Amino acid sequence: EQTGKSGYDHYMLKEIHEQPTALRQGLSGRLDELSGRVTVEELDDVGTPETVHFVACGTSYHAALYGVELFREAGIPAQAFIASEYATGPAPVPENGLVIGVTQSGETADTLAALREAAGRGAETLALTNVVGSTVARECDHVMYIRSGPEIGVAASKTFSSQLTSLNLLVESLAGGATGDSRELVSALRDLPGDIQQVLDETTAEAVVDEYLGDDAFFFIGRGQNFPVALEGALKFKEITYEHAEGFAAGELKHGPLALVTARTPVFAVVTGNDERARKTIGNVKEVEARDAPVVAVTDGQSDVERYADHVLSIPETHPRTAPMLANVQLQLVSYHMADRLGRSIDKPRNLAKSVTVE
Numbered sequence: 001e002q003t004g005k006s007g008y009d010h011y012m013l014k015e016i017h018e019q020p021t022a023l024r025q026g027l028s029g030r031l032d033e034l035s036g037r038v039t040v041e042e043l044d045d046v047g048t049p050e051t052v053h054f055v056a057c058g059t060s061y062h063a064a065l066y067g068v069e070l071f072r073e074a075g076i077p078a079q080a081f082i083a084s085e086y087a088t089g090p091a092p093v094p095e096n097g098l099v100i101g102v103t104q105s106g107e108t109a110d111t112l113a114a115l116r117e118a119a120g121r122g123a124e125t126l127a128l129t130n131v132v133g134s135t136v137a138r139e140c141d142h143v144m145y146i147r148s149g150p151e152i153g154v155a156a157s158k159t160f161s162s163q164l165t166s167l168n169l170l171v172e173s174l175a176g177g178a179t180g181d182s183r184e185l186v187s188a189l190r191d192l193p194g195d196i197q198q199v200l201d202e203t204t205a206e207a208v209v210d211e212y213l214g215d216d217a218f219f220f221i222g223r224g225q226n227f228p229v230a231l232e233g234a235l236k237f238k239e240i241t242y243e244h245a246e247g248f249a250a251g252e253l254k255h256g257p258l259a260l261v262t263a264r265t266p267v268f269a270v271v272t273g274n275d276e277r278a279r280k281t282i283g284n285v286k287e288v289e290a291r292d293a294p295v296v297a298v299t300d301g302q303s304d305v306e307r308y309a310d311h312v313l314s315i316p317e318t319h320p321r322t323a324p325m326l327a328n329v330q331l332q333l334v335s336y337h338m339a340d341r342l343g344r345s346i347d348k349p350r351n352l353a354k355s356v357t358v359e
């Protein structure tokens, strides 16, 4: 059952649909709704770090960028590094700093090298991984498991959602309550599997994709916690469709990428909530619209971004930290359906490997 396609055309589609289950597994026994507390047993002996460095590659690096935001909101300075860069040009590890390796497989050579480099300079290390007994789990001082279940598709899908969920648990557990709304977060996490199911049941991604077959390039924009989602949306898209896709921080468009925007470059804009970030991103949406680019808004409907969009991919209203995860599911489906329409090798994209064990 775990290794068959269970009636789905591809492992990736099966794994996208497994996300509610994967997240329930990851949350199981770790949320206490009464107290609004999070308990991750594996982290019992990890103190509150003064600073955090993340090291990771690919999709896991995008999860790390999301983790950076969570730590910063909790008042802990954090940075994310591409593991291959860190391994050969390490940032100074501060006193009482924690270096967290995010790696689904636990075997990515670049991430292992970065962690070994950090450990060699006396840093405390923590692995966030899916695979019990993996090299990273054996080598790091601490390990937290994301409990996603096996992922066969080369392009990560459910494990990214599990990483983001686990990062919320990790930050709450190490810097608990620092942001003052733990109870709301805990209840949003509890509702997350159901919210994802709703996205899966109601998505219109397949129809949206049909509008843009044959276009020149595909851009993804977001701000704050939606920036890593934009990066991941573009990475997934290029991995499995082989089309040109880029993710940008929405505010960076005007500093260069806008030169690429035409009527044949659809822009997927991730806009959740209705705060300053949302309003500024809507400003960027207007900029691309003025250059005739089609706009697909991925939104919870709280702002008026829909007014400027050609298509809308809706997500349920939720906590600001869980909204990016729901938006990501819509973008996974966009990539999947585009790749499927183009007849690509979805589960095994050309030139890519599930786990890259060479530097």
Ligand code: G6P
Pocket (backbone or CB within 6 Å): 057, 058, 059, 060, 102, 103, 104, 105, 106, 107, 108, 111, 154, 155, 156, 352, 353, 354, 355, 356
């Ligand atoms: C490979 C895979 C990517 C993955 C990356 C990091 O490049 O194709 O999908 O994100 O490795 O993998 P990890 O196991 O370290 O999360």
